[in-house]
Amino acid sequence: MTIERLCSHINSFFETVQRNVLEHQMAVTCELMVHPGYRCQDVGGCGAGPDDFSCSEDREHELAVLNSDKLKEFYLKQHFKLCSKIL
Numbered sequence: 001m002t003i004e005r006l007c008s009h010i011n012s013f014f015e016t017v018q019r020n021v022l023e024h025q026m027a028v029t030c031e032l033m034v035h036p037g038y039r040c041q042d043v044g045g046c047g048a049g050p051d052d053f054s055c056s057e058d059r060e061h062e063l064a065v066l067n068s069d070k071l072k073e074f075y076l077k078q079h080f081k082l083c084s085k086i087l
Helices: 003-024 058-064 067-078
Strands: none
Touching: 003 058
C-alpha cells in the first residue's frame, strides 16, 4: 500500500462508477477495509494470541498511510466525505 496506489485505485473506482451514477442521480459509497494499528508483541490478537498480521509492521505502515497529510489532501481535493461505522 502506497499513497499513490491507494489514490489511483480510489480514483479508478469512482471514474468507473460515475458513468452509471450520473444517469440515476445516486450517491456512491466506497468502503476501504483496513486493519491499521501498532504491532502486537507477545500478547494481543483476537482471542488466541497475535497472528502474523497483528505482529507485522504492515499494520503500522497502514496507519502511517491513512494518517498522512498527502492522503488527507487527496480526500479534500476530491471532495470526499469520510465516515467510520462501528458495528
